[in-house]
Amino acid sequence: MTPLGDAVQVPIFALIFGVGLLVLSVTLAWNVRKLQKTAADYYLAGRAVGVLQNASAISGDYISAASFLGISGLTFLLGFDGLYYAVGFFLGFAVVLFFIAGPLRKFGQYTIPDFVGGRFNTNGGRAIAVLCVLVISLFYTAPQLLGSAKILLILTDIPYPAAVAIVSLSITVYVVLGGMRAATMTQIFQFWVLWSAILLVAALVWQGGLPYGRVLTELQRLTAEDGAVGPSTYLSPTGSLDLRDSLSLLVALVCGTAGLPHILVRLYTNPDRRRARWSVMLVLVFIGTFYLMTPYIGLAINYLFLTTESGLATGAEPLSPQILSWLAFDGQNLAVPAAAMHFGGQFALGIAVAGSLGAVLSTTAGLLVVMSGALGHDLYYNLYNPKASQRTRVIVARGSTIIMGIVVCLLGLAVERMQIAVLVGLAFAVSASTLFPVLITGLWWRGVTGAGAVAGMITGLSVSLLLIFAKGILPGWLVLENPGGVSVVASFIAIVAVSKVFGRVPPDVDRFMALVHGNMEEQRLRSAGRLKSRKVFADLPRR
Amino acid sequence: MSDRLDRRTPGPPGSERYGTWDLASDRTRADLPADDQVDPHGGADWDEAAEARVRALIVRQRRLSITATALLLGLVLAVVVASHVYPIAMATPVWRGFSPALLAMGVLIYPLTWVVAGLFVVLSNRMDGLP
Numbered sequence: 001m002t003p004l005g006d007a008v009q010v011p012i013f014a015l016i017f018g019v020g021l022l023v024l025s026v027t028l029a030w031n032v033r034k035l036q037k038t039a040a041d042y043y044l045a046g047r048a049v050g051v052l053q054n055a056s057a058i059s060g061d062y063i064s065a066a067s068f069l070g071i072s073g074l075t076f077l078l079g080f081d082g083l084y085y086a087v088g089f090f091l092g093f094a095v096v097l098f099f100i101a102g103p104l105r106k107f108g109q110y111t112i113p114d115f116v117g118g119r120f121n122t123n124g125g126r127a128i129a130v131l132c133v134l135v136i137s138l139f140y141t142a143p144q145l146l147g148s149a150k151i152l153l154i155l156t157d158i159p160y161p162a163a164v165a166i167v168s169l170s171i172t173v174y175v176v177l178g179g180m181r182a183a184t185m186t187q188i189f190q191f192w193v194l195w196s197a198i199l200l201v202a203a204l205v206w207q208g209g210l211p212y213g214r215v216l217t218e219l220q221r222l223t224a225e226d227g228a229v230g231p232s233t234y235l236s237p238t239g240s241l242d243l244r245d246s247l248s249l250l251v252a253l254v255c256g257t258a259g260l261p262h263i264l265v266r267l268y269t270n271p272d273r274r275r276a277r278w279s280v281m282l283v284l285v286f287i288g289t290f291y292l293m294t295p296y297i298g299l300a301i302n303y304l305f306l307t308t309e310s311g312l313a314t315g316a317e318p319l320s321p322q323i324l325s326w327l328a329f330d331g332q333n334l335a336v337p338a339a340a341m342h343f344g345g346q347f348a349l350g351i352a353v354a355g356s357l358g359a360v361l362s363t364t365a366g367l368l369v370v371m372s373g374a375l376g377h378d379l380y381y382n383l384y385n386p387k388a389s390q391r392t393r394v395i396v397a398r399g400s401t402i403i404m405g406i407v408v409c410l411l412g413l414a415v416e417r418m419q420i421a422v423l424v425g426l427a428f429a430v431s432a433s434t435l436f437p438v439l440i441t442g443l444w445w446r447g448v449t450g451a452g453a454v455a456g457m458i459t460g461l462s463v464s465l466l467l468i469f470a471k472g473i474l475p476g477w478l479v480l481e482n483p484g485g486v487s488v489v490a491s492f493i494a495i496v497a498v499s500k501v502f503g504r505v506p507p508d509v510d511r512f513m514a515l516v517h518g519n520m521e522e523q524r525l526r527s528a529g530r531l532k533s534r535k536v537f538a539d540l541p542r543r
Numbered sequence: 544m545s546d547r548l549d550r551r552t553p554g555p556p557g558s559e560r561y562g563t564w565d566l567a568s569d570r571t572r573a574d575l576p577a578d579d580q581v582d583p584h585g586g587a588d589w590d591e592a593a594e595a596r597v598r599a600l601i602v603r604q605r606r607l608s609i610t611a612t613a614l615l616l617g618l619v620l621a622v623v624v625a626s627h628v629y630p631i632a633m634a635t636p637v638w639r640g641f642s643p644a645l646l647a648m649g650v651l652i653y654p655l656t657w658v659v660a661g662l663f664v665v666l667s668n669r670m671d672g673l674p
Contacts, residue, residue, distance in 0.1 A: 083648045087619060094615055094656055098608040098663060102671075216640030236634045237626030237644035246623050254616070274671070277664045284660050288653040295649060444605060510594065517604060518597045519671040 013350025018151070018357050021193065022170050025361060028189070029174030029182035049184060049269040055282035057184045058266045060191030060362035062093075062257075062283070063290060064140070065147025066424035068194055068359035069333045071291065075298030076305070076327075076335040079219075079234035081241055082298060086291040088250050092257020093287065097280040100258060103443045103516035105267045105276035111370070112261045112435055113378040116457075119442045120450035121506050126378060128457050132434040133261045133374045135461065137367045138411055139427035140260070144367075145412030146423070148360040150333050151353055164412040171361055172405030175368045176398050180269065183365040190358030195290060197355025201336060202293040204343035205300045208317075215300045222306055234302075245481040249425075252484020256428025259436030262366040265373065294336070301327070301339045317342075368401055368408065376400035425482050426468050433460030433487035441495050443516060446509050452499030460491030603670055611663045615656055622647045 049057065067089060075082030107115060112133060117126030149163040158166075174182050206212075216235065223234045233239040241249065257263070270276040305327055308318040319327070323342050326334045340352035376397040381388050388396070415423065434457045441448045441456070467474065467483030480486065499505075506512070626633040626644045633644040641650070 080645065080648075083645075087648050087652055090653070091615060091619065091656065094660055095612060097660055098611050102604075102667060213639030213641070216645065217636070220636060220640065235642070235645065236630065237623070237642075237648070238630045238634075243624065243627040246627075247620070250619065250623065274668050277667060281660050281664045285657055288657060292650065292653050444601075513601060514594070514597045517601045519600065 013346050014353035015156070015350075017350040017354035021190070021354050021357050021361070024189070025182075025186040026170060026174045026177075028185045029178035031178075049271075051270070051275050051278045051282060053184065053188055054266060054270055054275070054279040055286060056191045057187040057269075057362075058263060058279060058283045059286040059290075060187035060189075060194070060358070061183075061266060061366035062089075062260075062263055062363070063191065063194060063287060063359050064363035064424065065144050065356065065360045067290070067294070068198070068356050069147055069150070069336055070424065071294040072298035072301070072335040072339070073333045075295040076302045077298075079239055079299070079302070080237050081239045083295055084241070084246060084249055085253065086295055088253025089257060090284070090288055090291050092254045093280060093284050095254055095258040096263070097277060097284070100264065100439055100443065101267055101276045101280045102273040104264060104439070105270055105273040106516045108268060110265075110268065110377050111373045112264055112439075113374060114382070115442065116438060116453060117378075117382065119506070119512060120448075120453050122450035122454065123383060125450055125454045125457070126382060128454055128461075129435070129438070130374045130378045132430070132457055132461060134371060136259075136261060136427050136431045136435070137371045137374075138407070139423060139430060140262075141364055141367045141371075141408045142411045142415040143418070143423035143427075144360045144364045145408065146415050146418065147333065148357065149412070149416070151337075151356045151360070160416050161413055165409060167360065167364070168405055168409035168412060171364045171368060172401060172408075175365050175372070175405075176401045179394075179397065179401075180369050183362075183369050184269065186365060187362040190362040191286070194355035194358040194362075195286065197340075197351045197358075198290055198293050198297070198336070200344070200348060200351055201297055201340045204348060205297055205339055208343040210300045210303065212296050212299075215296070215303050219299060219303050219306075222303070222312075241481060244485070248480045248485025249482045251488055252425065252429045252432050252482040255432035255436045255488050256484060257431075259431040259434065259439065260428075261374075261431075261435065262363075262370040264435075264439075265370055266366070297339050298335045301335045301342070304342070364408070368404055371404040371408075372397055372400035375403065429464045429468060429482055429484045429487060430461060432484045433464040433491045437488065437491040437495055441492070441499075446513060447499055447505060448495060449499045449503030449505055451503030452495045452497075455498035455502075456491045456495035459494035460487055463487040463490045600670060604667065607663065607666055607670070611659050614659055615652075618647070618655070619652065 071082060071086050071089075073082075074085055104115065107118070109115065109118060113126045113129035116129040117123060145164050145167060148167040149160050152158055152163040152166075153160075174186060178185070219235055267276045267279070270279055304319050305324070306312075308324060319338075319342055323338045326338050326341075336356070337349055337352050340348040344351075376393065376399070380396050380400070381393055385392075437456050437460060438453050442453065464483055464487035467478060467480065467487060471479050478486065622633070622644055634642045636642050638646065
C-alpha cells in the first residue's frame, strides 16, 4: 500500500522500470570505471563526444524533474502561466547557441571557473566562480531529489529520507566510478527513456479523445461561461503574473539556462566548436518537442479534473478516485503520472515513472560532476596543488564526488516541504545573475577587467539572494515572482561600471579573442584530420 | 602572469610557445602532436592583417548572434507585452481553440527557433570556414 490511499496498489511495472533504470545506470558506470586515467577523462569524457550523443546527453542533463513533472504540473495548476516556464527553459538554449557554444568550446579547459580564472587572470575570480557554481548546483540538485522522492511515493510506502538516500547513493556510485563518461552514457540512455515516456503519454492523451484543440476549446468553455467551474484567467496570458513579473521570470529563465554550469561544461566534451554548435542545435529540437508536449498534458489532465470534480459529462472517461487523490495530493508535480495512469494504465505509468527517474538521475549526475570539478579541479588543483599528477587528480575528483554526494543527500532531506519549480527558479535566478553576465561580457567585450568580473558575480549573487530571501523587508516594487529581471541588470551594470573605473584589461586580451573567435588553427587541425569524435559507447570494454 | 598560467595548467611538450594560454592540454586533446597546435595569436604567420581579419570575424559573428537573438526574444517579448496591452484580443481563440498568445508561446515559437538556429549554425560555421 502507498501513502496515497488504501485502494492504491503498488504499480509493479513502475517498480520494475524504475529499479531497472537504476541498475542499468550503475552497470554502465561499472564497465567504464577503468577508463578514467586523466582529469580530462573523468571531467570531460576525453573531449571526444559526437554531436548526436552530446545533444542527447545535454538534453538529458537539462530536462530535470522540474521539466518532466513541473511544466505539466504548472500548466495543470496555473494554465497559461506554465508556458512561460516552458518557453524560458527552451529559449535559453538559443542564447547558448548564439553567444556561448562556439567561443566557449574554442576556449576549452575543464570548468566554468577555469574560464573566469583564465580570461581575467585572477584566482580571486576563480574562487568566486566556484562559490557561484556550488550555490547554483546545490539549489538545482535539491529539487531533483525532492522530485525523485515524490516519484517513489507513488511506488511504495518508503519514507522520504530513505528515498532521498537511495537516489543520492545510486547517482554518487555511478559518477564516482565513471565520471563524465558514465554520466554521458547514462544521460543519453535516460534522455531517450524520458523523451519516449513523454511522447507516449502525449500520444495516449491525444488518442484518448482529447486532441490539443479540443482541450483548449473545452477549457475555454469551462472557464469563461457563466457558472464556470475553473478560474476565468486560466487560459489568459495575463493570468496570475503581471507584466513586470512575466518579463522578470522570462529573463531569469532564459539567462539562467545560459549560465547553468552543468550544461555549459558539456560543451567542452565535443571535439570542436562546429560540433558544439550542431549539438546545441539538436538540443533545441529535442527539448523543443519535449516542451511542446508537456503543457498539453497538463492542460488535458486539468480539463478532466475539472469535469470529473464538477460531474459534467464529457466524451472522455472521468478520472478514477485514485488519480483524483494523486492530483489533490500534489497535482503540481503528479500531472504526468496521473495522465499516464488514466490513459495507459499500469504499463504507461511504469514508463512515465521510469522517465521521471531518468530526468532526476541524469540531471543530478551532471550536477555532481560539475560540483566535483569545482572542488577537485578548481579548488584543489588550480588553487592548492597545481603540480598534482593526473592520477592524483582523478583520485581527488572521485573524493570530491563522494563529499558532494553526501552534501546533496543532506540537502535533499532538508527541502521536503518545498516546491520543485520554486527551487529551480531560484537556481536560475542565481545562474542568470552571476555566470551568465561574466560569460557574455568575457567572450564578447575586450574592455572587461578582472575587477569588473568579480564585482559582477558578487553583485549578481548578493542581489539575487537578497531578493529571494528578504522579500518580507523589501519595498513592493522589488518583490518579484523571480528576481532575475533585477539581479541580471544589476550584475551587468556592476561589470561595466567597475571595468570602466577599476582594474586593468588583461594585456593578452587580443590573444584571447583570437583564441576563442579565430579560425586558423581549427582549419589546420581539421584539414589534418585531427578533430574527430568517437562514440562513447565504443569505450565499453568488450568481453 | 605568463609563468603563472603555464605552471598551473601544464600541457604537453610545446605548449610553452602559447604564452599565457595553455592550448595544448585542454582545448582539443592532449595527444595532439606539437606541430598541430597553432598559436592563434603569435608565430610567423600572425601579422596586423591577421589581427584585422579576426576583428572583422568577431564583428560579423556578433552581428549574426544579436540578429538571431533579437528575432526570437523580440517575438516573445512582443507577445508578452501585447498580452498585457490587448488582453482580450490575445486571449480570443483564432484557430482550433488556440488564441494568438497560446499559438505563439505554445506552438509556433518552437519551429521558428529551429529554423533560426539552423540558419545560424550554417552561417556561423561558414564564417569560420568550417563545413
